[in-house]
Amino acid sequence: MKPFCRTGDHLSRRAFLKGAAVSGGGLVLPNWGGLAHAKTAAEIATKAKKRCILLWMNGGASQIDTFDMKPGRTTGGPFRPIQSKVTGLQVCEYLPKVAAVADKLAVIRSMQTHSPDHPDGIYHMHTCYKMSERTPHPELGAVIAKYNGDLGSDLPTFVRMGSCGNAGSGYLGPAHEPFSLGRDGKLGSFSTPYLADDAEKKRADLFRFVESEFAVDHKAEPFASHRTAKERAWRLLRAKAVFDISKEWPTAKERYGDSDFGRGCLMARKLVEAGVPFVEVGQENYDSHADNFVCHKANMQLLDPAYSGLLTDLSERGLLKDTLVIWMGEVGRTPGINNRAGRDHFIRAWTTVLAGGGIVGGQVYGSTDADGKDVKENPVSEGDLFATIYKALGINHRAKHLTGVRPVWLTPEGSQPVKELLG
Amino acid sequence: MPDLTKPTQAWTLTWDADWVTSVAFIGATRKVAAGNNLGGILVWDLPEKPGGDAPKPTLRLDGHTNCVSKLAATPDGKTLLSASYDHTVRLWDTSTAPTGEEKLVLNAMAIADAERRKNNGAKVPPAMPATVGVVKASTAFEAHKEWVVNLELTRDGKTVITGDDGGHVIIWDRESKAIQKRWQVKGWAYALALSPDKKQACVGERFPLVFDGGRHAAIKLWDASTGEATKDLSAEFKGMHMAAAAYSLDGKVLAVGRGGESDGGSGSVTLLDPTNGKKIKALTPGHISGLTDMAFHPDGKHLASAGRDTIVRIWEVATGKLVSEVGKSRGGQFKDWIHAVSWSADGAWLAAADMAGAVQVWHFAG
Incomplete structure (x- = not known):
């Protein structure tokens, strides 16, 4: 007869030995012992491998309406730029709180990618490989779960909420499949x-x-x-x-904003603090082929407190230096504004943003031309972005795996980390 | 009386610098003003009779720095009001002499587009030059801190209601610019109307998320003197974003219209009894992809509605009958909108702000 798993077998030994504790919000978490205590958790987390939170802008956020504004150009639209904390980085007027934490951001304005539609773009920007390939590539989350996660933990190693990736764990197998929460970060009723x-x-x-x-x-x-x-x-x-998060939310919502996405971001912070290596939080409503500006304006009013609140919270808890926060979607949006007041999909010159663990903040990498129609300097491909992310997280971006007898690598041949972004 | 069953197109007033987003006849004059997405305002003097070459603009009003969302003029034609995404409402004295002149090419975008596509056989159209007097002097209502998306002026020209994307609704005394009342709704103010007796306001609200739980849509009647909600009609129009509202001249009918492409396929007009909020009738067909604007005819018996289907419909209010359709659907997914409509004081002319970069002027012979 095989030994049973007993209560506590899969808790972190360090945390378990510290016994039950009271969280910052006063919540007693007997099963989690010291893990719920912010300071202890931060200590544990910093000794563990790096973690990652992906803020997924489902549908594709407009770079021109967020981080690569073109005021005064025909492509500019009605939003106006504001100066961020970083010289040379202006952001949309509806991201004032993000502007205030811009010293933590590395804005990549020169994404040049290859999959223009949703399913293939979502796959490509979660795996760095084209969907049309026969190999079932794993998502970013599954890779980070494998390399930086602890399968012995009581918690899942790859958590997501809202509309997110579509590739799953691919050739890494079922142990690294994502665990999904509700859009607002709540566990399903099955629990x-x-x-x-x-x-x-x-x-x-x-x-x-x-x-x-x-x-x-x-x-x-x-x-x-x-x-x-x-x-x-x-x-x-x-x-x-x-x-x-019911006990923390009444005060946390002031920081994160009272929205599903805000709750998701708080949950992400809580999970990485508890040792989960990868959490993805999806924000909807970006696929604005019509009414782009009202859609983006509404979205940014949710994004601004949630994104800035997450970065600030991680920073205050000493977790940001070991937690990479990625802001991206599957595509950017056209510089041209169509006659439905919309912007369509665009992959020739768009923006992603990295912050935190392993990244040098307060910088803009790459640039686009005056109208935002093409990359002017330093194009970054899907493979380059993923190589940068893996490098920042201490993962070999050229790690080799086998699917059957066929060798596959975490990033496509020729992918290179962007060294200017890495600390 | 103009025969509203027989519209004829008088002119297309080309101005393709960007979308034309707003339009208003100026009092009982032959002048029509239009605003665009960049914040520009042009004024045309229309000929007495339809036909012939389209008139050229005579004035440009400089001051806004972002989209002009709405225009309205006092009945004496002395003041033009313009609401804008630049957070201001400007008031223009129409007797102000221009301080300079400027040359425009009214079809500059069409020329630039054709130049770009010349290698593919595109024909470059001849330039449509115009010389306009430039007016820069204006005063402003400056209490809004967000995009001013809607404005209505009462028929006596004395009271103005404005609403913004911060949800602030403000009632102003036009002449003194004093705020008579202000209140805030939960969402962004969108549809907006003030009853002729100035006692009741109708405000449609939105927070236009598609999937998130934070999506918000509401429509309420408000006591305009206290800023208190008196009737919540949101249950009747569950989840619908109302883009426009208008009271009939006698105040006995309130028309509301559903807008927004992502909000559903049919932007129909519903007529309500403003005393109790009960539905009188729904006008069909609706505007596919959403309604944008409505205007009661000066006879008080008809209503024009415009939408994203590029059609203006004229309705008989008492029966709900469709009297005529002005313009045609341009069809397909990638088409334009008619952003706004305005009746001339004599009710014989209708101007429509066309996203394609023009003001369409229609005539109804009498």
């Missing part, structure tokens, strides 16, 4: 056991017993996968308190 604790435990013990007997004669991978998934689900239930 509430329908039995009392004692009954649930007895039931789990019985299941483990039967499974372990079964496993003696059934060693195939799918059976093991099933058992692993079940164990992870139970462990997740033990760590469930981490997903509860």
Whole structure:
């Protein structure tokens, strides 16, 4: 008979030994012990590998209406630029809080990518490979989960909420598949056991017993996968308190903004603080083929407090230096404004933004021409961006894997980290 | 009386510097003003009779630095008001003499586009030059801190209601520029109207998210003297963003129109009883992809509605009957909008602000 997993087996030993503690918000988290205490968590997190939060602008945010403004040009639109904290970096007037933390940002204005539509763009900007390839490439989150995550943790290593990636863990296998929360960061209703604790435990013990007997004669991978998934689900239930932000939210919403996206960003901060290596938070409403400006204006009013609040919160907790925060979507938007007051998809010259772990903030990399129609200097491809991200996170961007007998690499051949962005 | 069943197009007043976003006849004069997406305002003197070459603009009013969202003029034609995304409402004395002249090419964009596509066989059109007097003097209402998206002037020309994307609604005394009342709605103010007796305001609100839980749509009637909501019609129009509202001349009918392409396919007009908010009737068909503006005819019996289907519809208010359609749908996904409409004081002319870069002027013979 195989040994059972017992309560606490998969908690961080360091955290567990510190015993139950009270969080900054006064919340008692018995299953998490010291992990819930901000200072302790920060200490633990900084000793762990680097983490990453991806703020995913689903549909594709307009670079000209956010971080690469073209005032006075026919492509400029009605938004006006404001000066950020960084010389040479103006941002949209509807991002005043982001402007105030611009010293943390590395704005890449010269993205030049290759997949112009949503499914292929989402895939490409999550894997750095084209969707049309037969190889099932893993998403950024799965790669970071594999290299920087602890599979023994009670928490998932790849968490996402809202509309996000579409590739999953690819050739890295089911252990690195994403765990999805609701758009507002809430756990699904499946996470509430329908039995009392004692009954649930007895039931789990019985299941483990039967499974372990079964496993003696059934060693195939799918059976093991099933058992692993079940164990992870139970462990997740033990760590469930981490997903509860109800006590923090009344004060945190002042900083993050009272929106689903704001809640998602707070949840992301909480999860990386608890040791989750990758969290993706999706923000909707960017695919503005019509009414681009009102859509973006509404979106930025949610993005501004959430994004700036996340960076500030991470920074105050000492987590930002080891947490890379990425702001990007699958495409940019056309400089030209169509006659539905919209902007369409654009991949020839658009913007992504990096901040935090491993990145030198307060800079603009690359540039576009006067109307934003083409890259003027320093084009950055999907592969280059991912190489930069992996390098910042301490992952070899040319790490080789095998799908069957075929070798594949984390980034396409020729991809190079942008050294100017890296600390 | 003009026969509203028989529109004829009088002229297309080309001005393709950007989208033409607003339009207003100036009092009982032959002047029509239009504003555009860049903040420009041009004024034309229309001939007495339709036909012949399109008139050229005579004046340019300089002052706005962003989209002119709405224009209105006092009935005596002495003052033109313009609302803008630059957060101001400007008041222009129409008797102010120009301080200079400037030469424009009214079809400069069409020429530039054709030049770019010349290698593919595009024909470069001849230039349409014009010389305009430039007026720079204006005064302003400056209490808004956000895009002023809507403005209405009461028929006596004395009271103005404005609304912005911060949700601020302000009622002004035009002459003194004093704020009579202001209040804030939860969303962005969008549709806006003040009853002829100035006692009631209708405000349509929006926060135009598509998927996020923060999306907001509401329409309410307000006591204009207290700034208190008196009737919430949001349940009747659940989830709909109302782009325009207008009271009939006698104040007995309130028309509201649904707008916004992402808000649904049909931007229809609904007539309401403003005393209780009850629906009187819905006018069909709606404007595909959303309604943009409405204007009651000076006879008080008809209503014009315009939309993103590039059609202006004229309705008989008492019966809800469609009297005529002005213009045609340009069709397809990539078309233009009619942003705004305005009736001349005699009701025989209709001007429409055309996103394609023109003011369309229609005549109704009587």
